[in-house]
Amino acid sequence: MKKNFIYLIVFALLVITVAEFIGFQSIPIGSFSIGLLPLVFAIAITMILGLSIFRKGFWKKVYSKENVDFASKYLIFIMLPLMARYGADVAPQIGEIIQVGWVFIIQELGNLGTVLIGLPLAIMLGLRREAIGATLGIGREGELAYISEKYTLESKEGRGVLSIYIIGTLFGAIFFSIFSPILLQLGFQVEALAMATGVGSGSMMSAASASLVAQVPDMESTILAYASASQLLTSFLGTFTMVFLAAPLQQLIYKFLVRGDN
Amino acid sequence: MTNGMNKYVKYGLILLLSVGLILFTQEIKSLKDPNSMPVTGTTVLGLGVLWLFSMIGIGISDVMQKSSVKFIRDFPILGWVSITSLVLCLISDFFVQAIQAVDFLSITTPILTFAGISVANRLVDLRKTSWKIALVAIFVFTGTYAGSALLAQLGLYLAGN
Numbered sequence: 289m290k291k292n293f294i295y296l297i298v299f300a301l302l303v304i305t306v307a308e309f310i311g312f313q314s315i316p317i318g319s320f321s322i323g324l325l326p327l328v329f330a331i332a333i334t335m336i337l338g339l340s341i342f343r344k345g346f347w348k349k350v351y352s353k354e355n356v357d358f359a360s361k362y363l364i365f366i367m368l369p370l371m372a373r374y375g376a377d378v379a380p381q382i383g384e385i386i387q388v389g390w391v392f393i394i395q396e397l398g399n400l401g402t403v404l405i406g407l408p409l410a411i412m413l414g415l416r417r418e419a420i421g422a423t424l425g426i427g428r429e430g431e432l433a434y435i436s437e438k439y440t441l442e443s444k445e446g447r448g449v450l451s452i453y454i455i456g457t458l459f460g461a462i463f464f465s466i467f468s469p470i471l472l473q474l475g476f477q478v479e480a481l482a483m484a485t486g487v488g489s490g491s492m493m494s495a496a497s498a499s500l501v502a503q504v505p506d507m508e509s510t511i512l513a514y515a516s517a518s519q520l521l522t523s524f525l526g527t528f529t530m531v532f533l534a535a536p537l538q539q540l541i542y543k544f545l546v547r548g549d550n
Numbered sequence: 551m552t553n554g555m556n557k558y559v560k561y562g563l564i565l566l567l568s569v570g571l572i573l574f575t576q577e578i579k580s581l582k583d584p585n586s587m588p589v590t591g592t593t594v595l596g597l598g599v600l601w602l603f604s605m606i607g608i609g610i611s612d613v614m615q616k617s618s619v620k621f622i623r624d625f626p627i628l629g630w631v632s633i634t635s636l637v638l639c640l641i642s643d644f645f646v647q648a649i650q651a652v653d654f655l656s657i658t659t660p661i662l663t664f665a666g667i668s669v670a671n672r673l674v675d676l677r678k679t680s681w682k683i684a685l686v687a688i689f690v691f692t693g694t695y696a697g698s699a700l701l702a703q704l705g706l707y708l709a710g711n
Contacts, residue, residue, distance in 0.1 A: 296667070297567070301574060303663050308578045325655065326579075327662040334666025339673060351670050360668035363661075364627065365561060366568045368604035370657045371628045375603065375635025376649035382640065391705030401697025406690040413682045422686050426694055429626075451679035455687040457669055458676065461662060463691055476699050480706055484698035487691075490628055491665050494658045496695070501654065512654060516632065518698075523629040527621070 296355040303333050312502055320473055322466050323502050327495060331461060367490050374516030381513040392518055395483050396525050402426060403538045411545045421448025424538060425530055427456050428489050434530060461495035468496040469503050478504050482511040486518025488526050493519050558605070565604050569597040571660035576653045592651035599648045603638065607631030 307329040315322045336342070343351050378385065385392070402423050410419035421439070425431040427449050432441075439445040468481055478500060485496040497515035501508045576593065579586045587593075607630040614622050614630070639645045 300571065300660065300663050300667075303666075304571065304575050304659050305578050307659055307663070308575060309582055311582060325658070327655070327658045330659050331662040331666040334663055335669060335673070338667060338670030343670075351667070356667060356670045359664045359670075362564050363664050363668045365564045365604075365608075366571075366664045367628065367661050368565060368607065368631050369568050369572060369597070369600040370661060371631040372600040372603035372607070372635045373649055373652065373654065373657060374632050375637070375639040376646045378636050379639035379646055382636075388706065388709050391702055391709055394705050395698040395702035398696075398698030398701040399694045401693030401695075402690045403693075404697070405693035406686055409689045410682075410686045413685065415682055415686065418683065419686070422683055423690055426690060427687075447678075448683065451683040452687050452690060454672060454675045454679060455684060456691070457672065459687075460691065461665065463688070464695065467692065467695060471696065471699055477703055477706060480699050480702035483702040484695050487694050487698070491662065494661065498655055498658050508654065520629060520632050520636075523626055523632075527624075 290354065292349050292352045292355055293358070295350045296358070299350045303330055306333065320470055323469050323499055325465060325495075325498055325502055327498060328462055328465055335458070364490075370490070370494060374512070374519070377509060377512035378517050378520075381510065385513065385517050392483060392521055393525070395480075395518070396521060396529055397533070398484065399425065399487070399522070399526070399529055400534055400537060403534050403541065407538060407541050408545060411542070415448070416546065417444035418448035418451070420538060420542065421445035421450070422452050424449065424534055425526075426460070426487055426489065426492075427452030430488065430526055430530060434535075456489065456492070460489060460492040464492045464496035465499040468499050472500065472503055478507055479510060479514055482514035483518045485515040486520070486522045488519075488522045490519070558608075561608055562601075562605060565601050568604075568660065569601050571663075572600075572652065572657050573597055575659045576656035579653065579656055587651070587653040587656075590651060592648055596648040596650070596652040599645055600652065603635045603645075604631050607634045610634060 307326040310329050311326060313324045315324065337347065338351050402425050406423035407419055410423055415422065421435050424435065431449055432453055435441070435445050435449040441450060468485065471481055472478060481500055482497060485493045485500070487493060493515060497511055500511050504511065573589065573594070576587065577589050580588050607627060611627040611630045614625065617623055639649070
């Protein structure tokens with residue numbers, strides 16, 4: 289086994305230890321409080337130490353090309369045990385979930401919010417074709433594939449979706465772990481927020497649902513059950529929502545908003 | 551064929567690393583906070599179950615690559631693993647008991663640690679995006695989440711929950 293790989297493992301253990309010892313921190317901001325979980329510290333530490341200014345000498349061995357490639361290539365496999373856990377959360381509550389099954393399906397349509405809220409703002413800021421790529425969805429693999437097939441990734445649309453992809457990859461988990469408790473404090477029901485966490489990205493969903501669990505620990509099993517059922521549904525229906533609803537709706541709004549300017 | 555087997559050995563080892571890190575995290579968590587979920591024999595059993603379900607999911611995903619339906623070929627491994635786990639947990643409560651001895655938050659910390667390392671080379675790509683797109687991104691993320699939450703809230707209200 290490569291020596292650098294051992295550094296990677298030791299580094300991961302150290303980061304986990306530090307993040308867990310910092311623990312859950314609640315930071316009040318005005319009348320809100322933002323809860324920061326160990327997972328937020330873990331991603332923040334690893335991202336900051338990965339900045340190129342730090343990557344000298346020993347750090348260069350930890351963040352070697354092979355190690356970074358390993359992490360990005362196999363992140364999905366590292367994530368599999370989390371997905372395997374969700375069965376155990378959903379199974380005991382399957383009856384209840386099926387009972388409100390139609391609510392799960394309806395909230396999928398909420399993912400059109402990317403077009404309804406994002407597109408007008410993007411047009412207002414002066415973006416045009418980039419906006420198509422940037423607001424079709426949250427820029428995960430599904431949207432990347434769709435946009436690159438339809439417009440190629442070198443097009444303006446492609447640049448838009450790639451930008452969202454990059455921003456989401458870097459900050460999505462942090463964003464959702466802060467945003468979902470804020471909605472909770474605005475008066476949303478925790479069950480509704482749990483259902484909404486199935487946005488189609490594993491790390492964003494885990495960050496959002498984990499921060500809800502931290503706020504309402506008594507509801508842990510319900511939160512995780514709803515979150516994972518919704519995530520699973522998004523992986524089934526997400527493509528259809530995008531192709532048959534989001535994309536046509538986007539074209540309609542786009543044409544309406546940019547009419548007469550060329 | 552040996553090549554094919556090697557691939558599964560590799561996946562198996564990576565998954566072993568993943569569940570090993572979870573075990574480590576849960577141990578650290580209980581050192582920091584004695585009230586959190588302790589590491590027990592059942593926890594180790596639960597991690598074994600998670601490992602097994604993940605492997606089965608990978609296997610199913612590979613088999614499905616031969617399907618003639620594009621949608622099934624494109625269905626993510628993450629989804630297959632969830633379905634595998636759901637079906638087996640519905641069949642036997644033993645799996646549910648074992649898995650629930652694994653602390654949920656302890657699963658998330660190692661994943662995000664690797665997520666942070668994995669993006670190390672993409673930080674420079676941020677320069678290619680503009681502040682406008684960054685602002686749009688905030689609205690896009692807000693839109694999908696708040697949109698779903700609003701509809702879910704409305705739906706639950708109508709369902710009388």
